[in-house]
Amino acid sequence: METSTPPPNYNRLQALKAFDESKAGVKGLVDRAITQIPRIFVRPAEELAGDHPISDEVPIPVIDLGGGASLGRSSVVEEIRGAAESVGLFQVVNHGIPAGVVDGMLAAARGFHEMEEDEKRKLYVRGIDKRVRFGSNFDLYGSRFANWRDTLYFLMGPDPLDPLELPQICRDATLEYSKQVKRLGTTIFELLSEALGLRPDHLLEMDCAKGHAILSHYYPACPEPELTMGTSRHSDPDFLTILLQDSIGGLQILHQNKWVNVPPVPGALVVNIGDLLQLMSNDKFKSVEHRVLANHEGPRLSVACFFNLHNYALTRILHLLPPHFLPQTSPPISPPTPPPPPPLSPPQSTSQSPQQQPPNPLHPLPNTLLWLHLPLLTLFLHSPPPLRFSTPSFQTRNPPPPSCIFGLSAKWVRVVSLQLFVKSPRHRHPFSLTSIRSIDDGTDEYYCDIVCEGEVNPKGSVYYCAKCNYMAHLGCLTSAPKPCIKFSYRDVDVSSSQSVNQSNTQMDQIGFDNGVFNHPSCENDDENLTKLSHRYAALRAGNESSEVVGEIVHFSHQQHPLVLNDLEKNEKNGVICRGCWGQILGFAYSCSQCNFFLHQWCAELPPKIQHPIHPNHTLTLIAISPSPSYQCNACSEPCDGFTFNCKICSFNLHAMCASIPSTIITGIHNHPLFLRQKRPYLIKCNACRSDCSGTVFECERCALVLDFKCALLPHKVRHKCHIDPLALTYVPVPVDDDSDEFYCDACEELRDPNHWVYYCADCEFSAHMTCVVSELLGGPPSKGLIQFDHHEHLLSLITKPPFNSS
Ligand SMILES: O=C(O)CCC(=O)C(=O)O
Numbered sequence: 001m002e003t004s005t006p007p008p009n010y011n012r013l014q015a016l017k018a019f020d021e022s023k024a025g026v027k028g029l030v031d032r033a034i035t036q037i038p039r040i041f042v043r044p045a046e047e048l049a050g051d052h053p054i055s056d057e058v059p060i061p062v063i064d065l066g067g068g069a070s071l072g073r074s075s076v077v078e079e080i081r082g083a084a085e086s087v088g089l090f091q092v093v094n095h096g097i098p099a100g101v102v103d104g105m106l107a108a109a110r111g112f113h114e115m116e117e118d119e120k121r122k123l124y125v126r127g128i129d130k131r132v133r134f135g136s137n138f139d140l141y142g143s144r145f146a147n148w149r150d151t152l153y154f155l156m157g158p159d160p161l162d163p164l165e166l167p168q169i170c171r172d173a174t175l176e177y178s179k180q181v182k183r184l185g186t187t188i189f190e191l192l193s194e195a196l197g198l199r200p201d202h203l204l205e206m207d208c209a210k211g212h213a214i215l216s217h218y219y220p221a222c223p224e225p226e227l228t229m230g231t232s233r234h235s236d237p238d239f240l241t242i243l244l245q246d247s248i249g250g251l252q253i254l255h256q257n258k259w260v261n262v263p264p265v266p267g268a269l270v271v272n273i274g275d276l277l278q279l280m281s282n283d284k285f286k287s288v289e290h291r292v293l294a295n296h297e298g299p300r301l302s303v304a305c306f307f308n309l310h311n312y313a314l315t316r317i318l319h320l321l322p323p324h325f326l327p328q329t330s331p332p333i334s335p336p337t338p339p340p341p342p343p344l345s346p347p348q349s350t351s352q353s354p355q356q357q358p359p360n361p362l363h364p365l366p367n368t369l370l371w372l373h374l375p376l377l378t379l380f381l382h383s384p385p386p387l388r389f390s391t392p393s394f395q396t397r398n399p400p401p402p403s404c405i406f407g408l409s410a411k412w413v414r415v416v417s418l419q420l421f422v423k424s425p426r427h428r429h430p431f432s433l434t435s436i437r438s439i440d441d442g443t444d445e446y447y448c449d450i451v452c453e454g455e456v457n458p459k460g461s462v463y464y465c466a467k468c469n470y471m472a473h474l475g476c477l478t479s480a481p482k483p484c485i486k487f488s489y490r491d492v493d494v495s496s497s498q499s500v501n502q503s504n505t506q507m508d509q510i511g512f513d514n515g516v517f518n519h520p521s522c523e524n525d526d527e528n529l530t531k532l533s534h535r536y537a538a539l540r541a542g543n544e545s546s547e548v549v550g551e552i553v554h555f556s557h558q559q560h561p562l563v564l565n566d567l568e569k570n571e572k573n574g575v576i577c578r579g580c581w582g583q584i585l586g587f588a589y590s591c592s593q594c595n596f597f598l599h600q601w602c603a604e605l606p607p608k609i610q611h612p613i614h615p616n617h618t619l620t621l622i623a624i625s626p627s628p629s630y631q632c633n634a635c636s637e638p639c640d641g642f643t644f645n646c647k648i649c650s651f652n653l654h655a656m657c658a659s660i661p662s663t664i665i666t667g668i669h670n671h672p673l674f675l676r677q678k679r680p681y682l683i684k685c686n687a688c689r690s691d692c693s694g695t696v697f698e699c700e701r702c703a704l705v706l707d708f709k710c711a712l713l714p715h716k717v718r719h720k721c722h723i724d725p726l727a728l729t730y731v732p733v734p735v736d737d738d739s740d741e742f743y744c745d746a747c748e749e750l751r752d753p754n755h756w757v758y759y760c761a762d763c764e765f766s767a768h769m770t771c772v773v774s775e776l777l778g779g780p781p782s783k784g785l786i787q788f789d790h791h792e793h794l795l796s797l798i799t800k801p802p803f804n805s806s
């Protein structure tokens with residue numbers, strides 16, 4: 001085929017750039033009456049060859065939200081649960097959005113896309129900073145082929161969008177549709193919460209419906225539709241999408257390796273689960289891959305509403321307690337009484353009888369974190385929690401951390417890591433929270449060995465004992481008849497005085513060797529871990545509430561007991577933790593005789609952990625002074641303070657680095673990034689282009705690889721070098737630029753155009769990553785102050801005191 005073999009002088013980048021600079025989108029091409037599609041739109045031959053067959057065998061569920069006379073809320077919840085679990089997509093009718101509003105939205109979208117090119121050009125922008133933008137192929141320079149589609153994008157919330165920012169031609173219709181679709185989204189999140197066995201407001205309380213964006217897609221008629229795509233195969237990187245499509249069709253989902261049509265149903269809206277909800281539900285709900293075919297017929301219009309937090313947040317933890325992990329027969333743990341579910345859609349709803357209520361949730365939410373699950377955690381750009389906790393370890397290395405410490409890994413990391421390790425009376429070894437994917441023992445069926453013997457979802461996570469290759473459903477283990485014992489002392493049964501005495505002996509054996517304090521449990525059987533925890537528990541007075549004052553003997557400061565107290569109340573805020581060198585604000589352990597403080601989280605770190613990036617051996621907690629022989633295998637910085645260590649392999653992880661979730665979603669990239677061990681072959685970080693000598697985060701969909709530190713960089717910062725916020729971005733090289741030299745607008749030195757930059761699209765200002773956040777990257781400190789958009793104060797540097805255990 002002529003179009004599949006590029007002519008010898010074909011310059012793809014130039015062609016992309018020409019299309020981009022026309023700012024007229026695909027509609028602009030069609031208006032010029034082309035008969036062949038430009039080569040940038042042609043799907044590569046190997047992709048065409050590897051495509052899946054099309055099938056209509058699987059009917060797409062159509063769910064009547066009105067319920068009808070005989071259907072109650074519970075059957076709607078059941079239908080939604082079935083669809084979200086099996087297909088990941090369904091259509092809803094009787095959804096409560098009036099036909100006039102829906103039609104008005106489609107007409108308004110069409111009105112915008114069919115305006116004069118000059119009018120649309122005013123909103124044409126590349127980059128993701130604008131809340132209102134028109135464009136074609138937002139990933140133009142990064143995708144393998146361009147899509148036959150233009151898009152108008154509005155970020156409607158969480159912060160309200162000034163209505164005057166919307167183009168007048170579609171303003172009223174979009175505002176009305178946005179309001180109605182948000183209301184529908186709220187209803188669907190309630191139903192989905194119930195489908196997970198949770199209180200109706202659970203997903204709403206986790207801010208799932210807090211932000212949404214409206215994308216109006218325009219798919220012009222295509223002269224060669226078989227050669228391209230309207231929208232390439234993808235899944236949505238949000239919580240949930242509600243899609244309005246016109247009657248042309250072309251949307252398909254990938255189900256059991258076949259492309260299945262999602263036929264337009266009059267009056268229906270399409271709902272699909274996004275990646276975040278799949279993660280949060282521990283893969284119970286499916287974020288289905290989908291695409292849109294190009295078509296001779298056109299234009300096709302669709303309006304997608306993405307429920308997402310967008311760039312609103314800085315760092316936020318999402319945790320969900322998936323009910324399918326809980327045996328149905330388990331007694332409820334102080335279940336709260338769920339509020340009555342709201343009506344589904346105003347006209348048809350009937351009041352619910354008690355029998356129609358969803359089953360009681362089995363757990364109080366969200367105060368217990370028993371089932372908090374590492375791979376479920378999602379990092380968003382979000383305002384940090386109160387500044388009580390220390391910086392991640394790589395920030396606390398050289399140079400020292402900003403004094404007003406924000407948390408890339410703040411409270412949530414601390415909370416999370418306490419839940420990663422559990423000890424159950426049913427098994428002698430501790431269990432660690434592990435993704436099945438990382439176990440990979442050659443089998444493809446997994447069973448709960450410890451409790452129910454039932455099958456385990458191969459895409460989910462379990463509590464896992466690596467020594468015995470035993471696993472248990474998260475819920476099975478944590479809802480075992482006797483409460484399971486978490487490694488943190490606070491959950492340990494304090495009744496066993498015998499254990500306390502035995503652990504005294506262990507405590508006496510703590511050794512000091514080459515600047516390394518060995519945790520007493522290093523050399524001993526795992527069962528001592530429990531005993532040690534018992535000792536902590538026995539020493540502690542009071543109960544779980546934050547008012548408690550507890551006392552422990554800590555392995556890193558054996559000479560005196562440490563007492564837990566509120567430094568804020570005692571006006572001692574701002575002291576430094578000897579475990580992680582972060583500032584302490586609020587609760588901490590302190591020694592009344594020495595100037596020695598530990599964050600509560602640092603003091604309560606588990607003595608041993610099993611970590612997904614070092615699965616073959618247990619890691620032991622040690623406290624060390626900086627030494628070239630101890631380098632963190634995640635961030636590659638020297639270890640200093642509390643470190644998890646494998647003696648056999650000389651493998652180390654800063655306690656903080658060990659606590660970073662193995663799945664993150666950051667504003668830097670649209671898809672989840674997965675924590676992976678260093679590859680056997682040399683691999684370069686896409687952002688800084690340096691060899692990844694440590695652990696990486698990678699996207700399974702885009703072959704994007706970021707080293708540990710770059711992946712955790714803030715997506716957006718405000719820095720003294722530029723007046724507007726800067727976003728961490730890859731900025732494509734302008735091909736028409738005569739000069740082949742590129743400069744950093746902050747330091748005015750040369751920059752490598754292949755490296756990511758902190759970028760302001762409005763001013764085309766680009767700065768080296770290191771110029772903006774040198775503190776985080778371990779380079780020379782940028783002088784003075786730095787501001788991150790998630791923290792209102794400027795951050796300054798403080799000097800770290802030398803490590804000294806007394
Ligand atoms: O246009 C469509 O039907 C689907 C659009 C879509 O998948 C998206 O916006 O993510």
Ligand SMILES: [Fe+2]
Pocket residue numbers: 234235236241290
């Ligand atoms: Fe999509």
